[in-house]
Structure formats: C-alpha cells, structure tokens
Amino acid sequence: MFSIFTAACVAQFKPSSPSMADVQDDRKELEDFTRPPKWIPFPTTITFRLFEVLKLFDAETTGKGDTDTHPSDLYRFEKSLQLWDAIVVRSCWELETDFLNLLKELHNKPVIPTGQLPPVAFAYNNEDDHDHDEASWKPIKKWLDKQETGTVVYVAFGSEANPSPEEVKEIALGLELSGLPFFWVLRSTIDQLPDGFEDRTKGRGVVWKSWAPQVKILAHDSVGGFSSHGGWSSVVEAITFQRPIILLTFLADQGWNARILEERKMGYVIPRNENDGSFSRDSVAESVRLVVMEEAGQVYRENVKKMKGVFGDQERQDRYIDEFLSFLITNKNILLSRKPIG
Template structure:
C-alpha cells in the first residue's frame, strides 16, 4: 500500500498481463455480470463478446470522475489537456457552483498521470476505455444521493448511461482482542474524551523526510494529544525509512503516540477519546472519519485527495492544512495552527458541529447501503475484478459481501498474494463467495512477489498495470467456462 511513484508503471504492466488467464476464467465460468475497476481497458470488449453484462465500479466519489469529463475526453486527454492550469479551475461542463479544482502541485501530478507511461497507457486512457460506449452498461460508485447529489446527475449526463450509487459502504467495527489493540486502547483510555487527533496518511502516501519532520514538529508544537499511525511500507520497499526528529518521541511521551505498525483504524476512530482525524483525504478515510462524526484535518497528496479536501472545506466538516501551491510543501506552523484551530480555539466549534451532523448520513449503514440495485429475486453470478491496490481490493470485497447477503453468488478474482491478504469471509457467506486466484505475470522491473501497490515504488506502477493486463486470456477463459454468470 505504501509505494513510490517510479514503480507504478511496472505494476500496471504486470496487471495487463492477467488478460489471457482472466479470459480463460471467464470462458470457463460464464458469469452473468462482471464488475471491474479502472485499469483493465481490454476487459469490457472481452466480456461483451462472451455475452456477460458489464459494470464499472468506482470505489471513490462522483466529483472525482465527473471532474475529468466524458469517456471520450479522458481517452483523448493526453493530447488535449497537457497543462496544469487546465486542472486548476472548475471544469466547463460543471454547470453548478463549485470550488472543486486542483492546486498547482496536485495538477502537475495529474498532468503526469495523463501521459502514456511505461505500461503503454495513461490512467486517463484506461479509465475512459472501461466506461466508453456500449461495452460498459452501467456505472456503480461508492456514493449516495444524500451527499453532493449534483455530481451524480452530472455523471449521467457526461457518460449517457445509468449511474447507480451503491451507498457509502460504511464499515462495521469488528471485535478485536489482539495485543496491539489492547495496547492502543490502554493509551487512548488515558486521554480525555474527544481530545485526541488521530493521524494517518493512508496506504499509498509515502511522505518525504522533510514532510515527516514538519508534520511531527507541528503536532508537537500544537500541544494537542495525538495518535499517529506511521507504518513503514511493505517489506518489498526496502529503500524507505521512517526517521522522526531527534528526541521527538521522548518529548511527546504521554500525550503523543507514534505507532509504527498496522493500526486498526476503525477501532481507533470509534474510541471516545478521538476528536479529529488528520488525514490524506482518501475517500475511504473521508467516509470513515465522518462515520464517527470526527472533523477532518486535510493534508492531501495525490489522485482524488485534493478534490476531496476542497469538498471538506466547502462543507465545513474540517479544514485544509495550508500548503505552498507550487510544490505542496507545508510547515510545522501550518500544521500546528490548523490542529489548534479545530481542537482548541472557539472557531473550531462550527467545524466540530458540522462533522457531527454529517455522521447522520455517513454513519447510517442501512440508509447508505440501500441505494443499490442488486436486491432482486433473480439470483445472479457476479465476478468482481478490482485493481491491485488494497483500498480497491477492500472496497470490492465489502461490496461482494453486501451483494452475497442478497443471495447472489460472487467470484472474487485477483492474484494469489492479494487473495491471501484479504480479510476472512464471514462464515455465513463462505458458500456464496468464491476467491479465484490468477497467476500473476512476471515483469522484469517488478520486485519479486510484488502483486499490489503496497509492494512497490510508485515509479514502477505502469509495470504493475502491464502485468495486470496479462490476465486477459485467463480471465476470458474463466468467463467462457463459468456457467450462469450474470454480472461482471
């Protein structure tokens, strides 16, 4: 989950290598539907040829996809949109008032993602092709009508096909009696109610040493209690190290905790001592923070995070830590001032109140999950095929469980190592969800055993996507041979 940009092309290259094996799987299993992610640009025509119904499932929100326009615009984007300034203003096809746009440092990243990389394709091209034309019949996404519904209507206009929000997929807090949680809970129990800032920058953000230093010193300067989940990347990323400022942990001992291994985020957010969430603004973290009514302190880095941060500020459910618009740098003072504003000063009350109000939407699991179209009498066989990032894998897994609860059959398809890292299937759904392992293609530039974004540096990502595309034939054979498959 922690990656460096230079590895991302290789992961995408490997992902593309799944094409043949996936094709065989689809030929063998003949499902009714297949739900697929943004990366397999080659998959919709294969599924259409096999007579399988097709849906693109976007694990994030409507405004991110709508910001980039129609599928035709995305497919041709690398030639037509190659300047950062084009992404720094609200887009011309958005006909309602909005402040959703990228800062320059974010827009520079988007421009780079818009160019063809070593996987052979840009992310814009991939996303456009999986939605384009009759090969994609419907768009599902992790959104709900109760929050920013104008973007859902805009998506239908842009893509001229049904757009169905499956809900926010609000997670459930599971029981956890592990020693790690016992230690964390003991520390949280010793803090005052709603006094702690939980700090976590997600699974795909690898801050630089300067960024880590400024964040650490800013938290210290604020004097506000904090719990910081600061995990080193996967063992395959050997070059990355986490070095905190000299003496930092000793100086904050008792009121500041740095946890350098996996942390149970939902359990922490559900604890009474937590009052705010300093987050990179990934959509899952956005949802999870507001599920518990915590105001959000936004520190975005890449992809959708900047747009999410603008929404956070616009809805007044939190604030964004000021950054240099040119390079994205921030200072310990900007971190400290932001934390104190929302946690200590009277001005922060309006943000805290707004965040609590939002928990009525984000924390209402039944309402958030009822806006889907899978509850029907006909029992379907649905194939789920997510991208190789754990945020994607887990979102597809959560949707798989929800669809299986309705009585449908699920084939969850990924690579061996990713399948082995999934949470356990609930006992009552074991007979409804089948985990299907496709052999991951070898790509020379990828580290040994790297099968997900958590395993590689970001610059190798195109190679992961290229390997992923190599699954096409095996998946096609699976679909052809799988009898009675309704949905892909």
C-alpha cells in the same frame, strides 16, 4: 463499472454521451487541471491544486490515444466510461445530489450510488475479545482511555502515501507545537523524526510503528480529530464516527476529496505552498488546534456531526445496496448478454 471514486471525481472525466460528442476536453497543460472542466455547469471548487497535479502527472501520463504504448490512466478511465452499461459509484444522494445527476447527463446511462459502504458494527466493537487485532488494540485502548474526551489528534496517511523526510519533520514538530495529545501511525521513515521528539512528547503523544486498528481508534471517545491524506475509505470512517478531518493530501484522487470536504466544511486543509506543496510546523499546529479545539473550528465539528447521521445510519446505507442489487436483478439479462470487453 464500479468506481471507488466519488461522483464529483468521476465528473472530472470527459463525457461519453452522444449528445455531448462535440464537447472537447481543452485541458492541455498541467495548470489547466487546477480549474473545473467546462462540462460541469454549476460552481464548484472541486479540482486539483497545482502541486497535486505536478505530483500526479508526468510525461507518460499526459499522453492520449489508442497508439500509446502505455495509455494514461486518464485515457483508460475515459474509455471505460464509454464502454460500460452502467456506472456504479461509492456515493450517496445526501452528499452528491448535483454530481450524481450530472453523471447521468454526461454519460447517458444509469448511475447507481452504493452508499458510502461504512465499516460494519463488528469491526469497531471495542469489547470483542475474539478480534484478530486484539493484541494491537489493547495497549492502544489503554492509552486512549487515559486521554480527555475529544482531545486526541489521530494521525494516519494510509499505506501508500510516503511523506518526505522534511514533511515528517514538520508534521512532528507541528504536533509538538499544538500541545494536543496525538496518536500517529508512522510505519516508515521513523529515523527521520526530529532528535528528541519522542522523549519531549512522551506521555502526551504516541508514534505507533506498526499496523493499527484505525476503525477502533476513530470510534474511541477521546479522539477529537483525524489528520488524514484524504483517501475516501478513511474519510468515510472518520465521518461515520463524527471526527472532523485535517487534510494533507499526497496522491491520486486525494486532492479532489479534499476539495469535497472543504466545500462542505467537514475538513480543513493544512495551508501549503501552491507550487511545491510544502508546509510548516506552524501551519500543522494551527490547523489541528483549529479543527479540534478552537471556536472557529466549530463549523467543521458541527457539519461532520450532521453528516454522521447519513454515513453512520446503517439502515440507510443498506438501502443503497438493496437498490443496487435490485438494479442488477432487473437488468441481468441485458448485462449477461454483453460480450466480454478486451
């Protein structure tokens, strides 16, 4: 089983080890998912906030058991953990020592981290004239080149997150209030921007209305922070290029990812209402200024710098892949002898 989720996320699911057969998942109400499960033996804040749970679960997805017409994702994931011979996780020992060791205990099977699978060198070579995204990159690079080093807030929430009209408005006005230059990739709900916003921020900010080469943008020296949804691929890219993260989660595992970054002081979560997830333009402005410019945000910048030495070390990350391949070769006879599951 290859999990695109981190070890901390996988550890949220019920253990499958025979030695833990008596351990029951006592999380029955949605509010129960705002605290760590009882099989995590050490202190952690990696859990959902209430508004994240409310977005994630509905009547169908709380169902459990083989007889469900549409078993929940939670049930399906837990069943997978029981059936597979090994768990492969997009993670590294330097980031998640405790959780990687815990997974071995919870499931009584090999746990192999693949490293963080960072973007490879050719993907962010700004001088590569043959790159397929050159037409998009040239005007973006031209604008970024005019900005001061480490001052630009890059804003992108992935392809699946869809901020509501009210959220788009508050993000926009927050960026305006911050006074910082920004590059915002907003491929939908353009008509929901506040009246006059683009005119008032012309020159200082860009609202980019199509696909953008995120890795190249993050690699540019003018970028000082990344306002992100917390998808792990985006997190890896940000840390690879030493960009602290201002987090605004929307769905799936993003809440867990945000807590991981919060615990390690590499990302700052924009303050939100616990029940409905709403936030204000003031909280957006204060958050981006804190992380990118203010002395109080230095801890985030420093910690991301330290972890860049892990995420951005290609040789170190390649060794994780080599170890994974070695595991597959060593165990190929066992793995090939298994009957298909289905």
